[in-house]
Amino acid sequence: MRLSRRASLSRCSVVMVNDPNFRPWDDPNTKPLIDIQNVTKKFGDFTAIDDLSLKIYPKEFFAILGPSGCGKTTLMRMLGGFDAPTKGSILLEGQDLTGTSPAQRPVNMMFQSYALFPHLSVGENIAFGLKREKMPKADIKIRVQEMLELVQLSELEKRKPHQLSGGQRQRVALARALAKRPKLLLLDEPLGALDKKLREATQFELMGIQEQLGCTFVIVTHDQEEAMTVSSRIAVMDQGEIAQVAPPETIYEAPASRYVADFIGDVNIIEGRVSTTKENAVFLDWHENEVSLSALSDQSFTIGSTAWLSVRPEKIQIYKEPPQTNNAIAGKVLDIAYLGNVSTYHVELSNGQVIKAQETNAGRSANRGIDWEQSVWVGWSTDAGIVLSQ
Amino acid sequence: MKPSRLIIAIPYLWLALLFLAPFFIVIKMSLSDLAVSIPPYTPQLDLSGGWEAITAYWAALDLENYTWLADDPLYINSFKSSLIIASVSTLITLAVAYPIAYALACSPQRWRALLVMLVILPFWTSFLIRVYAWIGILKTEGLLNQLLLSVGMISDPLTILNTNTAVYIGIVYSYLPFMVLPIYATLEKMDWSLIEAAEDLGSSRLSAFWLVTFPLSLPGVIAGCFLVFIPAMGEFVIPDLLGGSDTLMIGKTLWVEFFSNRDWPVASAVAVVLLVLLIVPIVLFQRQQQKLSEAG
Numbered sequence: 001m002r003l004s005r006r007a008s009l010s011r012c013s014v015v016m017v018n019d020p021n022f023r024p025w026d027d028p029n030t031k032p033l034i035d036i037q038n039v040t041k042k043f044g045d046f047t048a049i050d051d052l053s054l055k056i057y058p059k060e061f062f063a064i065l066g067p068s069g070c071g072k073t074t075l076m077r078m079l080g081g082f083d084a085p086t087k088g089s090i091l092l093e094g095q096d097l098t099g100t101s102p103a104q105r106p107v108n109m110m111f112q113s114y115a116l117f118p119h120l121s122v123g124e125n126i127a128f129g130l131k132r133e134k135m136p137k138a139d140i141k142i143r144v145q146e147m148l149e150l151v152q153l154s155e156l157e158k159r160k161p162h163q164l165s166g167g168q169r170q171r172v173a174l175a176r177a178l179a180k181r182p183k184l185l186l187l188d189e190p191l192g193a194l195d196k197k198l199r200e201a202t203q204f205e206l207m208g209i210q211e212q213l214g215c216t217f218v219i220v221t222h223d224q225e226e227a228m229t230v231s232s233r234i235a236v237m238d239q240g241e242i243a244q245v246a247p248p249e250t251i252y253e254a255p256a257s258r259y260v261a262d263f264i265g266d267v268n269i270i271e272g273r274v275s276t277t278k279e280n281a282v283f284l285d286w287h288e289n290e291v292s293l294s295a296l297s298d299q300s301f302t303i304g305s306t307a308w309l310s311v312r313p314e315k316i317q318i319y320k321e322p323p324q325t326n327n328a329i330a331g332k333v334l335d336i337a338y339l340g341n342v343s344t345y346h347v348e349l350s351n352g353q354v355i356k357a358q359e360t361n362a363g364r365s366a367n368r369g370i371d372w373e374q375s376v377w378v379g380w381s382t383d384a385g386i387v388l389s390q
Numbered sequence: 391m392k393p394s395r396l397i398i399a400i401p402y403l404w405l406a407l408l409f410l411a412p413f414f415i416v417i418k419m420s421l422s423d424l425a426v427s428i429p430p431y432t433p434q435l436d437l438s439g440g441w442e443a444i445t446a447y448w449a450a451l452d453l454e455n456y457t458w459l460a461d462d463p464l465y466i467n468s469f470k471s472s473l474i475i476a477s478v479s480t481l482i483t484l485a486v487a488y489p490i491a492y493a494l495a496c497s498p499q500r501w502r503a504l505l506v507m508l509v510i511l512p513f514w515t516s517f518l519i520r521v522y523a524w525i526g527i528l529k530t531e532g533l534l535n536q537l538l539l540s541v542g543m544i545s546d547p548l549t550i551l552n553t554n555t556a557v558y559i560g561i562v563y564s565y566l567p568f569m570v571l572p573i574y575a576t577l578e579k580m581d582w583s584l585i586e587a588a589e590d591l592g593s594s595r596l597s598a599f600w601l602v603t604f605p606l607s608l609p610g611v612i613a614g615c616f617l618v619f620i621p622a623m624g625e626f627v628i629p630d631l632l633g634g635s636d637t638l639m640i641g642k643t644l645w646v647e648f649f650s651n652r653d654w655p656v657a658s659a660v661a662v663v664l665l666v667l668l669i670v671p672i673v674l675f676q677r678q679q680q681k682l683s684e685a686g
Contacts, residue, residue, distance in 0.1 A: 115587035130592030
């Protein structure tokens, strides 16, 4: 019995989310699991989702990321069937989901509040969905055991939700949502209620479970670190629209707009005018009497147009003497923040803009001989930054 | 004595003086015999007679009235009839109150305070006046019959007043808030994402109600049932004003024994039996409440 259970779990093909070869979105022959087509959702006069289209592929761990009020929860609720789109349609494996109730969809949701039934035990909570689909009792028992093993709660089957810790409740909620083997699992801020340490551990566990089951996960979160850690692709949302959909490293290193660059991690953005372009390098005049700054871009720019150079603090070096790099600017140290693993220097440029430069504290002494009010140079190579048109 | 203890002592003193003491007087009365005197029973305790008088007094007390109650079908029937009327009207009240409480809990936040106040509003008028008002509504030439006749639903006026139907209407109407409020309190606390979770896991709206909403509102339902059943069991005003001569309820029987027959000992015995019968649901209710406060 035990062996066959193991076998049934391992039968699901194991796909590593972080496998660089797992890129179904680049393959035109892959059929999407979820196809969101021009969906608009209005609540009265308020447009929560504005003409949004998105494809999510099988076995993806897809993150929807955005600040509160950006429409990410609305989008998830429409996938779950709790809200209906005002316009447009959502297809699951090519079939239109319009008009199907949450109960009829092969989609399950892990609620932000976990929504465990307080009057039922852990085992009964997990069995709830299975009983509704009239699964034979013996099979339900096996499946419940299997789910309990998956989330490592086998000893707690008889407990009631109020006798569990926050982390345990989160696992029960996950087990309950996965028990029906949904084609798509929706996770609404699944780790929001956990403390930082537990959250990080659980992120990796979630990835492990997702890989083990080979089920498609869509996670909604406002925590960019969480989205970066777990997902194969991230959709960054802004006021009901998608600002960018891409794998985490693309989102971070090649953001599509200032909004995305600013939302994910720390960033320096310098406004300027395009002076010249050479191959895929773009030169920006950003201040009179200063040298042009250069960075890469895939986009084409017309000379003289306004553009923004985005460069991450950890890619900027700080120098006491004028450096030999491309983008070297003189400035004055305003502030130094020692964070243990790194130190962040706030350097004021001649136009008054403050640039953040982050230096790794490789040695035990964080002292670089740089002090407050000291004149320094900051510099970065051309391929460290990216020029954005919006 | 510390001042804080003194403060705690006040409610106990209150209970001892105004509940326990009268209760013992009633028990004593129920063990006495009917007599043509003031007060209308013997023996009377006469301490001036010394120890002998006290022993004679004790010897005169007996359980005769209780055996009388057991022998006369009138009393057993009154108890039975009260039990049936109280149970049935509790169930009807539940059926009427649950949808009201559910609607209240689902109503928009800004309306709730007002709607809850509307449920409590009838308490601002005297209970007696409200029951009298039902006479005006239910009597043969009353408002209800006039309405039904004028819309042509009936050709002859219905006889509702002075029947058990009128008693049920009166009890359900009077005790409705006691059922609505505890159910509303449990429903209002409920996390509605539980219903969405149930639907997400494959239940229909209706089965989500029976599998999740109703079990979770059960504490409120139980509290409401006790709060209606217990006073309805001993109800006197409603059967007296709205019921007919054949409406048997223990409260009415009690009144007749006390004031028409002036048989205080038998009336007291009826009262004691009623109390003992009610202690069972009261203790159950207390236990339920305690369990709730421990769980909550």
